[in-house]
Amino acid sequence: MNNWVLLVEDNADEALLARRAFASAGLAERLRVAEDGEAACRLLRQEPNTTWPVLILLDWQMTGMDGASVLDELRVLHKDCAGEAVLPIAVLSSSDDPGDIAAAYAAGASSYLRKPVDFDRFVDLVRDLYRYWGNHNVLPSPRERL
Known part of the structure; x- marks a missing residue:
């Protein structure tokens, strides 16, 4: 799936709310959910760089691997050819x-x-985020993973 968004959310109710917001925005098929930071990192280690999400929405306060730890891990996994x-x-x-x-x-x-x-503002936020990150933003090509 191209132009997808990964939500990293350890609260099942919050993940369900986000799924509903994406569905209301007409973007249900563009959302994948990882139930915690470990699951997100595992998923992205398995995905080829060319099929990574256009955006990761990250809960900051999670049990286990918190938002800062997930950021550290994902920044190492995904770099462009200049190492950025x-x-x-x-x-x-x-x-x-x-x-x-x-x-x-x-x-x-x-x-x-x-x-x-x-909820309606949440749907608007989801729609605006996807419009920008999924349709307008252009990222450099990631380097080949070692």
């Missing part, structure tokens, strides 16, 4: 804690998004 990490990873969180926001950017997040409480 290019995979867009947006933290999608209900937290508005300034420390979480600063830590996410310091760890290399491409974006920090507050998860809207209103």
